[in-house]
Amino acid sequence: MYKKIINMLGNIEANVIQRTSDNAFIPKDEDNTDYQEYLEWLAEGNTPEPADEETE
Amino acid sequence: MTSKINALTGSGGVAIEGDSSGILEFQSNGTTVMTVSSDSQTALNRIINGNMMIDQRNAGSAATVSSDYTVDRWKFQEGGSGGQVVSVQQVTDAPVGFSNSFKLTNTTASSSITADAYNMFWQAVEGLNWSDLEWGTSDAKTVTISFWVKASIAGNYSFAIRSSNNDRSYVAPYTISSASTWEYKTVTIAGPTSGTFNTDNTKAIQVAFTNSMGSDYTSSGNNAWQSESKLGATGTQVALTNTINSTWQVTGVQLEAGAAASNFEYLQYGQQLALCQRYYERIVNTTAQAALADTYANTAGSPVPTINLAFKQTKRAAPTMALVGTFSTSNTTGSQIIFSGENTFSAYFLAAAIGRSFWYPNASSGWSADSEL
Numbered sequence: 406m407y408k409k410i411i412n413m414l415g416n417i418e419a420n421v422i423q424r425t426s427d428n429a430f431i432p433k434d435e436d437n438t439d440y441q442e443y444l445e446w447l448a449e450g451n452t453p454e455p456a457d458e459e460t461e
Numbered sequence: 462m463t464s465k466i467n468a469l470t471g472s473g474g475v476a477i478e479g480d481s482s483g484i485l486e487f488q489s490n491g492t493t494v495m496t497v498s499s500d501s502q503t504a505l506n507r508i509i510n511g512n513m514m515i516d517q518r519n520a521g522s523a524a525t526v527s528s529d530y531t532v533d534r535w536k537f538q539e540g541g542s543g544g545q546v547v548s549v550q551q552v553t554d555a556p557v558g559f560s561n562s563f564k565l566t567n568t569t570a571s572s573s574i575t576a577d578a579y580n581m582f583w584q585a586v587e588g589l590n591w592s593d594l595e596w597g598t599s600d601a602k603t604v605t606i607s608f609w610v611k612a613s614i615a616g617n618y619s620f621a622i623r624s625s626n627n628d629r630s631y632v633a634p635y636t637i638s639s640a641s642t643w644e645y646k647t648v649t650i651a652g653p654t655s656g657t658f659n660t661d662n663t664k665a666i667q668v669a670f671t672n673s674m675g676s677d678y679t680s681s682g683n684n685a686w687q688s689e690s691k692l693g694a695t696g697t698q699v700a701l702t703n704t705i706n707s708t709w710q711v712t713g714v715q716l717e718a719g720a721a722a723s724n725f726e727y728l729q730y731g732q733q734l735a736l737c738q739r740y741y742e743r744i745v746n747t748t749a750q751a752a753l754a755d756t757y758a759n760t761a762g763s764p765v766p767t768i769n770l771a772f773k774q775t776k777r778a779a780p781t782m783a784l785v786g787t788f789s790t791s792n793t794t795g796s797q798i799i800f801s802g803e804n805t806f807s808a809y810f811l812a813a814a815i816g817r818s819f820w821y822p823n824a825s826s827g828w829s830a831d832s833e834l
Contacts, residue, residue: 412800413764420799420802423800429781430782431718432779432801436662436777437779437781
């Protein structure tokens with residue numbers, strides 16, 4: 406499973422996605438083998454968990 | 462065959478032999494010190510950490526793995542329905558001239574070598590470090606792999622190379638003549654003139670040592686390029702995993718251009734570590750990095766200070782980041798990486814409440830950056 410990450414400094418989506426099984430942060434780089442696995446997972450019809458919202 | 466210039470001891474003098482191979486060996490009393498051919502190059506070894514000296518992940522500790530990196534750049538994978546359990550470790554048992562070897566131990570024997578069984582210790586070579594060999598073209602160059610190997614059971618084992626997308630494979634058997642004895646092996650492989658061999662920052666080839674391979678992975682022909690993706694030699698092979706506490710070790714792995722093996726290319730420790738860090742790096746210190754990040758949080762859940770750190774080596778691609786070890790924290794709820802690039806990464810913790818918030822990595826803790834192939 407994966408989860409989106411928000412960069413709260415600019416409230417924008419970070420350039421990484423979190424793999425929830427081991428809490429690793431995977432960059433959105435198509436030469437990264439973990440990101441290639443994520444893209445395959447997406448292609449199978451899966452959807453990542455939404456990012457946490459900033460708490461005021 | 463090769464031509465030889467041999468400096469003799471004993472009665473002394475120099476013995477010279479010539480043939481038509483175009484390969485010249487320089488020898489000291491019959492022991493080859495250097496080999497020169499038309500393919501000879503200054504930087505010989507395309508394998509990184511062939512002497513198994515760098516072990517950033519485990520620092521020499523044993524690990525039970527089914528699919529994971531062990532010593533730097535080398536990955537062990539096992540599987541199939543036989544039920545074996547394998548422990549892997551960097552050890553100091555090594556042949557003369559080496560300090561370390563990689564050792565696997567079958568801590569639980571498999572019931573049988575099932576068709577889907579596989580046990581492989583492999584390294585992928587990046588295309589940028591392989592493109593000059595012109596594999597997949599009519600100019601493909603011959604290469605030679607040499608290595609020291611030792612196993613608790615004598616007999617036949619396998620070595621294999623697969624192409625970038627596994628559309629070609631070459632499997633060569635090698636024989637361990639005596640159990641529990643270091644032996645030196647070489648295999649010369651003619652370069653393939655077809656197949657897919659990437660020349661960029663992705664995988665060009667996979668170099669694999671295998672044992673106890675099931676029939677699903679058996680080559681249709683040894684010592685030849687085949688249009689298939691196989692890893693085990695055809696013919697009788699040692700069923701290593703069928704014996705509990707059986708072991709297999711390797712070190713001094715060198716893959717070089719040319720039809721003859723040269724002496725192992727020793728690099729200084731720092732050079733070898735830097736080569737490894739293009740693919741995996743631990744950003745840790747042996748002491749705690751106190752006061753790395755300390756600030757006043759204006760709101761709960763806000764990021765408390767973002768740090769930007771540079772890697773020691775430019776990565777092959779933006780790496781997967783993970784926390785290593787433990788962190789000391791105050792008034793934080795969790796950590797995040799928000800950027801990972803080839804040269805830098807950015808991280809912060811989130812404040813639990815309004816007020817002072819700080820965090821820092823404890824001793825031998827920090828981050829790992831993984832950009833393996």
